[in-house]
Amino acid sequence: MALKALDIFKLLPKTNCKKCGCPTCLAFAMKLTTQKATLDECPDVSEDAKAQLSGAAAPPIRLVAIGAGAAKIEIGGETVMFRHEESFYHPPGIGVVLPDNLDEDDLRARIAAVKALSFVRVGMRIGVTVVGVENVSGDAAAFASTVKAVASLELPMVLIARQAAHAEAALAECAAARPLIHAATDADWQEYVRVAKSAKCPLAVTGPDLDSVAALAVQVRKAGIEDIVLDLGAGSIAAGVEAMTAARRLALKRKADGVGFPCMAVVREPDPYQNVSDCCAYVAKYAGIVLTPLSGPEQIAPILTLSQNLYTDPRKPVQVEAKLYSVGAVTPQSPLLVTTNFSLTYYTVQSEVEASRVPTYIGVIDTEGTSVLTAFAADKLSSEKVAAFLMSAEVSEAVSHRKVIIPGYVAAMSGSLNEDSGWEVLVGPREASALSKYLKTVWQDT
Amino acid sequence: MTLLDTAKERWSGTISTLTIGADAAAGGTRKSVVTVGGAGGLPFAPFDGAPPHSIAVAMEVWDCPPEDWPRSLADALGDVVASPAEWAKACVEKWGADLICLRLASTHPDQGDASPQEAAATVRSVLEAVDVPLIIWGCDLPDKDNLVLSVCSQAAAGERCLLGTVTEDNYKTLVASCLADGHCLIGLSPIDINIAKQVNVLVTDMGFPLDRLVMYQTTGALGYGLEYTYSIQERGRLAALGNDRLMGVPVICMVGQEAWRAKEARATSEELPGWGDEGERGVYWEIATATALLQAGSDILVMRHPKAAQALKTTIDRLTTV
Numbered sequence: 001m002a003l004k005a006l007d008i009f010k011l012l013p014k015t016n017c018k019k020c021g022c023p024t025c026l027a028f029a030m031k032l033t034t035q036k037a038t039l040d041e042c043p044d045v046s047e048d049a050k051a052q053l054s055g056a057a058a059p060p061i062r063l064v065a066i067g068a069g070a071a072k073i074e075i076g077g078e079t080v081m082f083r084h085e086e087s088f089y090h091p092p093g094i095g096v097v098l099p100d101n102l103d104e105d106d107l108r109a110r111i112a113a114v115k116a117l118s119f120v121r122v123g124m125r126i127g128v129t130v131v132g133v134e135n136v137s138g139d140a141a142a143f144a145s146t147v148k149a150v151a152s153l154e155l156p157m158v159l160i161a162r163q164a165a166h167a168e169a170a171l172a173e174c175a176a177a178r179p180l181i182h183a184a185t186d187a188d189w190q191e192y193v194r195v196a197k198s199a200k201c202p203l204a205v206t207g208p209d210l211d212s213v214a215a216l217a218v219q220v221r222k223a224g225i226e227d228i229v230l231d232l233g234a235g236s237i238a239a240g241v242e243a244m245t246a247a248r249r250l251a252l253k254r255k256a257d258g259v260g261f262p263c264m265a266v267v268r269e270p271d272p273y274q275n276v277s278d279c280c281a282y283v284a285k286y287a288g289i290v291l292t293p294l295s296g297p298e299q300i301a302p303i304l305t306l307s308q309n310l311y312t313d314p315r316k317p318v319q320v321e322a323k324l325y326s327v328g329a330v331t332p333q334s335p336l337l338v339t340t341n342f343s344l345t346y347y348t349v350q351s352e353v354e355a356s357r358v359p360t361y362i363g364v365i366d367t368e369g370t371s372v373l374t375a376f377a378a379d380k381l382s383s384e385k386v387a388a389f390l391m392s393a394e395v396s397e398a399v400s401h402r403k404v405i406i407p408g409y410v411a412a413m414s415g416s417l418n419e420d421s422g423w424e425v426l427v428g429p430r431e432a433s434a435l436s437k438y439l440k441t442v443w444q445d446t
Numbered sequence: 447m448t449l450l451d452t453a454k455e456r457w458s459g460t461i462s463t464l465t466i467g468a469d470a471a472a473g474g475t476r477k478s479v480v481t482v483g484g485a486g487g488l489p490f491a492p493f494d495g496a497p498p499h500s501i502a503v504a505m506e507v508w509d510c511p512p513e514d515w516p517r518s519l520a521d522a523l524g525d526v527v528a529s530p531a532e533w534a535k536a537c538v539e540k541w542g543a544d545l546i547c548l549r550l551a552s553t554h555p556d557q558g559d560a561s562p563q564e565a566a567a568t569v570r571s572v573l574e575a576v577d578v579p580l581i582i583w584g585c586d587l588p589d590k591d592n593l594v595l596s597v598c599s600q601a602a603a604g605e606r607c608l609l610g611t612v613t614e615d616n617y618k619t620l621v622a623s624c625l626a627d628g629h630c631l632i633g634l635s636p637i638d639i640n641i642a643k644q645v646n647v648l649v650t651d652m653g654f655p656l657d658r659l660v661m662y663q664t665t666g667a668l669g670y671g672l673e674y675t676y677s678i679q680e681r682g683r684l685a686a687l688g689n690d691r692l693m694g695v696p697v698i699c700m701v702g703q704e705a706w707r708a709k710e711a712r713a714t715s716e717e718l719p720g721w722g723d724e725g726e727r728g729v730y731w732e733i734a735t736a737t738a739l740l741q742a743g744s745d746i747l748v749m750r751h752p753k754a755a756q757a758l759k760t761t762i763d764r765l766t767t768v
Contacts, residue, residue: 241491245491305734
């Protein structure tokens with residue numbers, strides 16, 4: 001929980017010595033609250049104050065890094081139960097778990113399949129961000145050699161070991177890549193702690209229910225491991241979602257011990273539809289890592305898309321640049337549509353135009369990231385704005401005709417737009433889904 | 447005390463309990479009825495208090511064969527789309543739908559402009575073909591819906607159907623019909639929590655009981671605005687739990703309708719290489735849309751693909767059995 005500047009001030013020396021570069025201790029305290037300064041900039045702070053302040057400064061859910069280098073992911077660090085309260089910040093690592101009992105060709109094919117799980121949606125590339133290796137063989141050497149092969153993907157790894165010694169064998173191949181070691185249980189946690197500590201890697205803990213997992217996390221932390229992930233997916237999906245929901249509330253609202261860590265689940269449900277639906281439930285309900293044995297693009301893409309959706313910052317509408325776009329092999333005679341710069345609106349229009357196979361220009365008007373109806377109501381999609389765009393150099397250089405297609409929802413502006421611009425105004429469909437038909441029929445007839 | 451006990455939140459409000467369908471005892475002819483709502487906590491957080499009723503899975507049936515549904519969806523439905531009664535029967539008997547959502551698409555002037563009497567005959571035929579409750583959905587043109595749905599309401603009098611939709615600008619005719627004929631109502635509002643509440647205020651001001659109302663806050667498909675629907679539904683649920691009675695109304699989602707508009711569900715393998723099996727892609731898109739919206743608090747989900755509807759029923763069972 002964040003402290004107020006006055007609370008921090010009370011713990012400072014109150015000498016206004018300026019050694020920290022601030023004119024007063026209160027000014028320094030204010031900098032601390034906004035993380036613009038760190039406590040070690042004060043040379044005279046007491047050990048006691050340090051202890052109190054570092055405890056208070058700890059986030060309610062620890063941010064844990066898995067992996068190293070460019071592909072490293074950070075999970076946890078969340079501050080709200082519901083995305084509309086602020087935002088969710090750290091999307092879960094979503095990935096495939098591979099067994100360690102495959103022959104060389106199978107393994108190579110599975111690794112290639114994982115590599116192919118990358119998609120472009122609304123102008124962003126989304127793909128799997130983590131990969132698991134599971135020690136189903138029960139053999140240390142097989143586990144280590146599979147991990148070595150999978151490490152070539154250069155994705156953060158989760159080493160799902162049968163026992164700590166097997167994780168240790170695999171770490172000989174990849175400790176520098178900082179994989180997540182999975183998973184300490186009540187029976188063998190000291191061994192796992194020893195291995196995780198010496199490799200300086202994060203450690204997952206698991207158990208039959210939330211209480212046992214949280215209690216284990218407390219023990220593991222006392223033994224010196226800070227980067228802990230709670231595997232709450234050992235039971236049914238109902239129990240898993242319930243535990244993750246409870247853990248989030250306990251960490252944020254109740255300050256309960258042992259729950260302030262990111263959560264994870266390995267989804268083992270054999271029916272692929274149920275498996276995908278479980279993965280989606282975990283993405284929605286607070287998981288920091290979701291692993292599945294599935295690797296079909298039609299199975300993984302929806303899970304990644306859901307994460308992309310829910311981890312979008314609800315306070316900032318996603319926008320595209322306001323300019324003239326073209327889809328397909330356009331000519332100066334190609335139709336010209338106008339729409340708003342709200343990313344979802346633009347990409348919906350763009351994908352329908354693409355599907356129509358009619359080469360088309362799309363003029364994007366800056367409406368501050370609002371959709372057609374909202375923009376029109378707020379006068380952000382006005383006939384003056386559209387007219388100015390139509391008369392701009394980029395349009396006159398690209399298009400030889402003088403016909404513009406406006407969204408059906410703003411049919412009311414056709415008269416004034418015609419007056420303001422001198423262009424012929426065609427009223428397009430209300431919904432982007434009807435655009436393809438419109439371009440193929442109505443436009444062709446004009 | 448376990449951590450789940452510690453996590454428990456004491457909410458002051460609940461979602462109203464809604465029953466769709468009337469059996470013989472209630473003056474109708476349905477063999478099964480659907481009861482949803484009643485929740486007093488967050489979705490799938492039974493430590494807050496387990497909800498008393500489950501979540502219903504409806505399937506869409508059109509009164510005319512849909513034209514541009516993608517192949518993977520059309521093939522799965524097969525020939526039954528030629529007859530609303532046969533289609534409804536297959537949904538219930540083969541695919542396990544809890545209720546049918548009859549879309550009166552052909553009453554739209556662009557889709558054949560069927561008369562209110564023709565629509566009412568279709569309603570009767572579906573009521574005779576199946577014994578589950580019925581959702582009757584107009585063509586979303588206010589003037590035509592007022593004509594069509596009031597006649598359909600009479601034709602189904604006493605069956606306690608769920609009729610829709612009404613909006614803040616168009617509700618009086620349908621509210622009067624549903625009051626007279628004992629039906630339930632769907633209030634539509636476009637991803638706006640204030641308008642959603644306003645619709646509920648207007649409808650209940652006419653004397654319509656709150657426990658016969660359902661909210662349709664419009665549905666965004668996965669990848670196409672799902673996050674807006676998700677947050678609006680979460681906000682609505684929180685408002686209801688905070689004892690805002692007028693927001694404590696069950697929620698319906700048009701999952702199939704929206705999911706099958708997505709390029710990721712519709713496109714052929716040639717159009718969308720690298721996105722996986724064309725026959726299965728849309729099914730997964732529909733399932734993922736549905737399971738995400740379940741988590742935001744949905745009470746009735748309307749599905750299109752038989753496999754997606756069946757999978758969703760299994761998902762709901764698994765999510766409600768700890």
